[in-house]
Amino acid sequence: MAIFAAIYFWFPKITGHMYAEGWGKLHFWLTFLGANLTFLPMHPLGLQGMVRRVAAYPPEYQNWNVIASLGAFLLGLSTLLFIANVVASLFLGSRASDNPWEATGLEWMTSSPPPRENFEEIPQVMFPPYDYGNPRAYGENDPPQEPS
Structure with missing residues (x-):
């Protein structure tokens, strides 16, 4: 499940x-249902x-x-549905913005897909690491606060 989540995220x-x-x-719901139907019956069988x-x-x-x-x-x-979705999206999917999830990590501050050297210019770090709860995390015009 974590591998599926990582592929969807990246x-x-x-x-x-x-x-x-x-x-x-x-795909999520079929996987969830399939995994539970596969492994939950094994518990009463073992008992x-x-x-x-x-x-x-x-x-x-x-x-x-x-x-x-x-x-x-x-x-x-x-x-199979997941593989079909990935292959079809690779060729027919709409163009992704540079940061579709509005994440604050440095890896999302470059274009999608990233250029060969990752950044065309040195990015400006505006937030402390792991500042996920910051309401001004991405796209706001307010100047960043200095970390305390």
Whole structure:
């Protein structure tokens, strides 16, 4: 899940294109549902005493294993949807702004995608590091406050 989140976060900066947000939301919900349908049925199966790595499931475990298998297929389908969204957005996605998330980090102060040497000119650092709660973090005209 963290890898998916990182790709969604960095995709505009790396490629210069935005992904289809609706497909991203659908991917999230299918992944969430698929992961839960895959792994949650394994808990009651373990409590019922099913051992791992068996060739054939006894009938009393069959229903939970079918649910887990359907969840795994849904998880695979959601991953294919994610790959399709990334590939399609790479070629057909709208142009990303330099800072689509209005982040305060230094890496977002350059163009998307960044030039070869990262910055065409030395950026002006206006906020202390990790100043995420600053309401004037990005795009405001007020002069920055000195860190205390």
